[in-house]
Amino acid sequence: MQLIITDAWLAKSRAIHLSGMKLLVSLCAVSVVLVFASATLYHWVFLKGAREGWPIIGTLVRLVVKDEVAQQDRFMRENIEVMAKRLGEMQAKMIQLESLGERVSGLAGVNPAEIMIKPGQGGRLVIGRDLSMEELQATLNELDQLANQRTDVMTVIESRLFEQKIKKMMVPTQVPVRAANLGSIFGWRIDPITGRSALHTGLDFPAEPGTDIFSAAGGVVVTQEYHTQYGNMVEIDHGNDLITRYAHASKVFVKKGDLIKRGQKVAEVGNTGRSTGPHLHFEVLVQGIPQDPQKFLDAGRTLAGAQALKN
Template structure:
């Protein structure tokens, strides 16, 4: 394109030559300028019209804003409904945990009535109507509070159950000699040496020399010595003034102060001391008083602790210094 520009008098002239590329560039710049001017004018007119309440422009702005608010409200409502559904599911889980917590509390010997409960604002409220943001926040706060309380109670129950488990392990219900039935029982009998009536303070297990002697419960070795009547003897302290005694051993494998586990081999059967043949003489003492070991051996794992408590409340049946009856 070739352009000739002259002034009014025609005295001066200028000529411009525009190629196709230059012409396209000029056109783009002009179009961009028009767009910027139009956008600025559009913005100024609509903002001014909305602020000053022009009849047409004000209505258009309100319509556009209403559509935007509706879309935003729809989006928020969809998210709130999804969150409310999850909260309802969480509250249903909390109800299940509440039932489980009551059973666990009962097993631990704690009052189930003190298990913290939710206030019931859960699934029914979510399903009945739409929750507001404030109601949803209040429900979440309630769930957090109850979950924290139940966590504390579960910790207490765990501690109580662990204590019961340890106590059961410390009760002599494990047979000190496996595969053998008890011989001479606990109680009054004719002494094999004197032929007179005497109290047999323990339970005898006839076995071959060298047969393993096992700890009836976990405890601490408080005595490992040779006794004129008991021979090679071991005493274990199980706590709560509960002691077991293992007599007439041919060989002892633990020493005073050792910690032993339930079922651990601590000695071997023999016939030392006041004995007529190889056997284990097994005794149980509660508060220094001889008790019938068979009651402990017969007690189930779930009743062992109750058995000890019941025996400790019964009248004393013999003094610790009663003469041991050999075999």
Template sequence: MHIIITDAWLAKSQALHLSGLKLALSGILLSVVVMLGSVAAYHWVFLQGVRQGWPGFESVARLVTQGDVDSKELYMRENLDAMARKLGEMQARMLQIESLGERVAGLAGLKPEEFKVQPGSGGALVSGRDITLPELMSAMNQLDRVSGAGVDWLTVIESRLFDQKIQRTLVPTEEPVAGGRIGSPFGFRIDPITGRSALHTGLDFPADTGTPILAAAGGVVVVQDVHPAYGNMVEVDHGNDLITRYAHASRVLVKKGDIVKRGQVIAEVGSTGRSTGPHLHFEVWVSGVPQDPSRFLAAGETLAAAQLVPGNPRRP
């Protein structure tokens, strides 16, 4: 194909020679340009019609966008259902934690019913209709409040149990001589030196010289002295006006101001002071009054036996 282009002003002519291939490519290019122009024009007219509210365009817009809206609603519904199921599982778990908290509260000496942070409520999230987002958010907020209250209560229980544990460690229930037998008990007896009736203010534990003397409970050493009657003596303050005294030691291993733990070796058995042979003289004083140490030691044996009972919740 030959195309001649003539310029009237310049009085020139130019000839274009198009082969069959070039002609086909030109037709395709022209078709593509027309197509893109048509699409652009349609898109512009459609958007203008929707924005300006031209008659007939609103219904067409709904038909075009309905599929996207349905897809988004389905996606939202699936996510809401999944979140609702997870929330139901969390609520069921909170009920289990609440039940456990009630039992632990009873062990701590608190009223178990006071641990119920949401009496009469709870359970999995079950609905006969689709749950809405506001309903889901409300349930999550309630669960957050309930869990926060549960944490506060468990903190109180932990504090109470810790206090009880500390109190137990400060009560002299540990035998001051491991496996030792009791010689002279607490109370009135015939004094082995004078031969007269006298009050024996503690327990005697006969043992070989050098046998370890153990702290009956944790506390602070308030006295480490040599006494005319008690010999090498140690006193440990356990708080609450409760003091234990360990007398006639051959050697003392602690000094005034030391902090000792239950069962710690603080001295060794001897026969210093007013004594007829190697033994430990052990006393318990409460508010300045001597008490029978055997009652404290018996309480420790009872507690140890209870902890060895199978199924006991306090078993170590």
């Protein structure tokens, strides 16, 4: 393709030769320029007409804006409905949790009023209601506050239950020698050595030498020594001025200051000290005064039976 450009003033002519590739590139460049110019002109005219309120353009703008607002409103309403449904489900679960908390607090001996919680206060019910954004936000705030209160209640309940568990673990209710017959019981008896009436301050469990002796509860070893009367002896402090004593052992496996778990092996049955045969002499002392160990062991059996019935 050949283009001839003539200048009338200078009386000159100029010829431009365009091959197929150059022609294609030139057409593309011209098309891009025209599209850009058209878009710029359309944008300028549209904005000017929208600002000045030209009849056709103003109507078109209002229709577009109205459609966008409707779409946004519909989108927001759908999201609010979904959030309200989820909020209703959360609130129903919160009410169930509140009811469970009240029952558990009764088991733990906790009164919700002690920590400024009003029982049965679940907030407004939102299931099946159309909520505005303000109502939705207010309900969320109420649920957040209620969740914090429930957390406080559960924390106190956990602390009380843990405290109760520790107390139970520290009370000597476990039989210290398994599969052993009970010998002499707590109380007055004829002393087998002197033949005189004397107070027997514990329980005797006759058993073969080497039979395992277990701690009746958790605690701390406060005495581990050889005593002329009790032979190899271990004393465990369980707190609250309560101590258990294990006497006449052949071997001892703990020392003073050791932390002892409930049911832990502490010694083996023997015949040391003032004894007429291999057995464990088991005592429970409260503020240094001997108590009948059988009452503690019976309480442990009663508690175990009650738990078995619940299960």
